[in-house]
Amino acid sequence: MSEGMAGLAKGLAVLEAFSRESPRLTISDAARATGLSRAAARRCLMTLVEAGYLTFDEKFFSPTPRVLRLGAIYADAVPLPQLARPHLTALREALGESVSLAVMEGDESLFVARSEVARVFDAGVRVGARLPLYASATGHALLAGLDDQDLDAYLERVELVARTSRTILDHARLRERIEDVRHEGVAVSDEELEVGLFALAVPVKDARGVTVASISVSAAVARLDVVEFRSRGGEAMLRHAEQLGRQL
Secondary structure (H helix, E strand, O other): OOOHHHHHHHHHHHHHHHOOOOOOHHHHHHHHHHOOOHHHHHHHHHHHHHHHOOEEOOOOOOEEHHHHHHHHHHHHHHHOHHHHHHHHHHHHHHOOEEEEEEEEOEEEEEEEEEOOOOOOOOOOOOOOEEOOOOHHHHHHHHOOOOHHHHHHHHHHHHHOOOOOOOOOOHHHHHHHHHHHHHHHOOOEEEOOOOOOEEEEEEEEEOOOOOEEEEEEEEOOOOOOEEEEHHHHHHHHHHHHHHHHHHOO
């Protein structure tokens, strides 16, 4: 890799270190998150400040609205988010809940589109957010689309870290859960990712039957009953996932 391309790769890695949980980073934070040296992290951060992607208050670096342009490139250039928008909107109207679309990137779910309800508190994720596959309904729906060889490879390498007391930490049990999703077509996460939050997710399969994305809905357990909501919303989610898949 040329020096220029290596520098670009480092800069992009630094940008990806910012998240909802880490909206501001010091040089040390960026170095730790990316595995870069402090000197390399500082060079990347200052270059991003000069390019207008970050601001710096002499201690913390923070993203500017210009970063949104990078995400917009994907949303505008790739058909999937565009094709999904009408289905996400229809589900939002039918269910009264925010609806998201995610794809698999590495060992994480990456959220690429969302249709939100107007609510003071919304329990869902945002576009650009990432979740571990093993601990989320979206991840389970995506993992269910892998063939046995790829699923076994994932289960062999993934470290199962407790996000809550309900997170599945046994690889054999996780595989059983994925098999259930394959059979039933709907994944449910009941406070396995975050206390007080449940989620439903269904796979989106293209015309060849390959799982390319997942549609999901999440809500607070204090507001909705997971069993009732699955019964009410699962069929509609499966229907729209199938309709979207036929368009791909």
